[in-house]
Amino acid sequence: MQDYIIQTKSLNFQYSKSRKVLEDVSLNIPKGSIYGFLGPNGAGKSTTMRLLTGIIPEQHDAISIFGKPLKDQLPQVFDNIGSLVESPALYLHLSGYNNLKYIAKLRNIPESRIDEVLELVDLSRDAKRKAKQYSLGMKQRLAIAMALLNEPELLLLDEPVNGLDPNGIQDIRKLLVKLNREKGVTIFVSSHLLAEIEKMCTHVGIISKGKLRFEGTIEELGKKSGACKIQLTVKDATHWNEKLMENHPTAELQNATQITLELQDREAIPEFAKNLITQGAHLYEIKILDGLEEWFMTLVNQK
Numbered sequence: 001m002q003d004y005i006i007q008t009k010s011l012n013f014q015y016s017k018s019r020k021v022l023e024d025v026s027l028n029i030p031k032g033s034i035y036g037f038l039g040p041n042g043a044g045k046s047t048t049m050r051l052l053t054g055i056i057p058e059q060h061d062a063i064s065i066f067g068k069p070l071k072d073q074l075p076q077v078f079d080n081i082g083s084l085v086e087s088p089a090l091y092l093h094l095s096g097y098n099n100l101k102y103i104a105k106l107r108n109i110p111e112s113r114i115d116e117v118l119e120l121v122d123l124s125r126d127a128k129r130k131a132k133q134y135s136l137g138m139k140q141r142l143a144i145a146m147a148l149l150n151e152p153e154l155l156l157l158d159e160p161v162n163g164l165d166p167n168g169i170q171d172i173r174k175l176l177v178k179l180n181r182e183k184g185v186t187i188f189v190s191s192h193l194l195a196e197i198e199k200m201c202t203h204v205g206i207i208s209k210g211k212l213r214f215e216g217t218i219e220e221l222g223k224k225s226g227a228c229k230i231q232l233t234v235k236d237a238t239h240w241n242e243k244l245m246e247n248h249p250t251a252e253l254q255n256a257t258q259i260t261l262e263l264q265d266r267e268a269i270p271e272f273a274k275n276l277i278t279q280g281a282h283l284y285e286i287k288i289l290d291g292l293e294e295w296f297m298t299l300v301n302q303k
C-alpha cells in the first residue's frame with residue numbers, strides 16, 4: 001500500500017457563510033514525492049496551504065499528516081515540517097547567517113546546522129552579506145534555508161518561484177530536486193505555472209474554483225492531454241517526411257527543416273525520437289506544439 005505523508009479527505013473550507021472556498025478536496029501526497037499543487041489565481045491553493053500548516057484551523061477533521069489526524073498532533077508535528085507559506089519575515093539589516101542564527105535560537109536548533117543549510121541552498125559564499133543586498137531569488141533561498149533548519153521530513157512551499165526571473169526559478173527547481181533526491185524530503189509545492197510543475201514534480205494535483213480537477217503522477221498527466229502535436233527540426237526534412245508518412249498519416253512538411261505530426265500522447269515521444277535517430281535522422285529538436293496547456297486551460301475553466 002502506498003505510504004501517504006499528507007492526506008485530506010473531502011476537505012471543505014469557507015471564510016464566510018456565503019461561499020465555499022474549498023469543496024471536497026481529497027489530496028494524497030505520497031511519501032518521497034515532489035507534489036505540485038497547480039491552479040490559477042484564487043483557486044484555493046494558499047487556503048489549502050494555510051490549513052495544512054495550521055495557520056487557519058480546519059473546520060472539519062479532514063487532514064492527516066504522517067498518517068495521523070493533524071488536530072491530534074498540534075503543535076509538535078511542526079518539528080518535522082518546514083514551511084514557506086506566508087511571505088518570509090527576513091531581517092534585512094542582518095546577514096543571511098544571522099537571520100538563520102536568530103531562527104535557530106528561537107527554535108532551539110544547534111548553530112552547527114546553519115552552515116549545512118547555507119550549503120544546501122547555495123548561499124555559503126553570501127552568508128556574511130546583509131539580506132537587503134540579496135536578489136529576490138537569494139532571499140527566497142534564504143527563506144527556504146530557514147524552513148530547512150529543523151531537518152524536516154516534509155516541506156510545504158506556497159508559490160516559491162513567484163516573481164523570480166528564469167535563473168531564480170531554475171535555482172529553486174534544482175534545490176527542490178536536490179532536497180528530494182539527496183535528503184529524501186517530501187515536497188508539497190504550489191504554483192500557477194504548469195511548465196514549472198511539469199519540470200520538477202513527480203505528482204500533480206490540479207485545483208480550480210476550490211475543486212480538485214485532477215490528481216496523478218506526471219506520466220498520467222502527460223497521457224491526459226490526449227493526442228500530442230509535435231514539431232521536428234531535422235536535416236533533410238523532405239526525405240524524412242516521406243518516410244514518416246508511411247506510419248504517421250498526420251506528418252506534414254512545413255519547410256526544408258521542419259515537420260509536424262501527431263502522436264497518441266506525450267509518452268510516445270521518447271520511443272518515437274529513438275526510432276528516428278536509429279534510422280539515421282539528424283534530429284535537432286522536438287517541440288510540443290499543444291496538448292497539455294490546452295487541456296489544462298479547459299480543465300481549470302470548468303464550473
Ligand SMILES: Nc1ncnc2c1ncn2[C@@H]1O[C@H](COP(=O)(O)OP(=O)(O)OP(=O)(O)O)[C@@H](O)[C@H]1O
Pocket residue numbers: 015016021039040041042043044045046047048192
Ligand atoms: N482571508 C480571506 N478572507 C476571505 N476570503 C479569502 C481570504 N483569503 C482568500 N480568500 C478567497 O478564497 C479564494 C481562494 O483564495 P486562495 O488565496 O486560497 O487562492 P490561491 O489559489 O492561493 O490564489 P492566489 O495564487 O491568487 O493566492 C479566493 O476567492 C479568495 O478571494
